[in-house]
Amino acid sequence: MGKNLLFIALIILSGCKGISQEEKKEDKDTKEIAYAVSKTDAEWRAELTDMEYYVLRKAATENAFTSDLLDNKEKGTYVCAACATPLFRSENKFKSGTGWPSFDKEIEGNVAYDVDYKIGYPRTEEHCATCGGHLGHVFNDGPRETTGKRHCINGVALDFIPDSK
Template identity: 55%
Template sequence: MKNTLYLLLIACFSLVSCQGNAQKKTKKEQFKVQKTDAEWEKELTAEEYYILRKAGTERPYSSKLNKIKEPGTFVCAACEHPLYKTKYKFDSGTGWPSFDRPIEDGIFYSTDNKLGYTRDEVLCANCGGHLGHVFNDGPTETGKRYCMNGDAMHFIAAKQ
C-alpha cells in the first residue's frame, strides 16, 4: 500500500511538472519586426530606446502628445504600427497620454512585476516595444485606462 502511494505521488508530480516548453514561443519571437539591441539603439532616440526597448518610463507631463486633440492616429515610435486613435484619448490627470481602447491588433499584452506586484504591460503588437500599462480605472464604458509613454509613440494627423 505504501509503495502504491509513493508511485501515485511520483506519477502526479511528473505530470504536473511537464509543461511542454519546447513548443512555446518566447515573447520576443511573437513579433513581426525583429532587430538586435544595437540596431534599435542606432535607430531610436535615447529616450525612445530607454522606453521602448528597456521598458522605461518618461516623466509625467513631459510629453507633447498630452495636448493633442486633433483627429489622427498614434503609432509606435519604433515601427510606425498604428496603436490608438485620438477619438479614444482622454485626460486622465496622470501626466501621460491615456486612451480607453487600442486599435484592433495594435497592441500585445504582457505582465510586469518590476514594482513588486503584477501590472498589465502594453507592448506594440508589431515590434514588441514597451508602450506603458493598462489599468481598470478608466472613465468610459470600457473601464480601461491605457496609460502610455508619449516618447513611445508618434502622432499622424488625419488627412482633411
Template identity: 45%
Template sequence: MSSVNKSDAEWRATLSPEQFRILREKGTEASGTGEYNKHSAQGVYTCAGCGVPLYKSTTKFNSGCGWPAFFDAIPGAVTRHEDKSLFTTRTEIVCTACGGHLGHVFKGEGFPTPTDERHCVNSVSLTFHDEK
C-alpha cells in the same frame, strides 16, 4: 510574436536614446513631460519604433495621470503582458509588431469610457499623424 525583429544595435541606430530607453528597456518618461499628454488633434498615434498604427485620437481622453491615456487600442495592435516589477502586478502593453514597450493598462478606475480601461502610454513610444 513580433514581426519586426532588430538587434539592440539596429534599434539604437534608428531610435533616440530616450526612445531606446523606453521602447526597448521598458523605461518610463517623467509624468507630465510627454509631448502627447495634453495633445488633442484628430488623427492616429503610431508606434515610434516601427510605425504601426496603435491608437485613434477618438479613444484618447484626459485622465489627469500625466501621460497620454486611451480607453482602447486599434484591434490587434497592442499586446498585454503581466508585469511584476515595482513590487506589484500590473499589465504591461507593448506594440504587437515590434514588442516596443508602450506603458501599462489599468482597469476599473471609474473613468466614463466605454471600456473602463486606461492605457497609460509614454509619449516617447508614439508618433502622431494628423487626420487627412
C-alpha cells in the same frame, strides 16, 4: 507572559508564505517572442532617440507631464515610434490627469499584453504587437461610460499622424 506571546507571534508570522517565496512567472525577458519587426539591439539604438530606446526597448518610463503628445487634441492616429504600427485613435484619448497620454481603447490586434512584476505586484504591461516595444500599462480606472480602461502610455513611445495626411 506578554513577551512570550509576542515571540510566538513573530515566529508564526515569519513562517508565513510571502510573495517573495513564490516561483517567478516567466516574463518577456526570459522567453523569446518572434515579432514581425525584429532588429538587433544595436540597430534599435541607432534608429531611436535615447529616450525612445530606453522606453521602447528597456521598458523605462518617461517623466510625467513631459510628452508633447499629452495635450494634443488633433484628430488622427497614434503609432508606434519604433515601427509605425497604428496603436490608438484620437477619439479614444482622454485627459486622465496622470501626466501620460491616456486612451480608453486600443486598435485591436496591434497592442499586446503581458504581466510585469517590476514593482512587487502584477501590472498589465502593454507593448507593440509588431515590434515588441514597451508602451506603458493598462489599468481598470478609465472612463466608466466607455470601456473602463486607462491605457497609460509613454508619449515618447508614440508618433502622431494627423487625419489630414
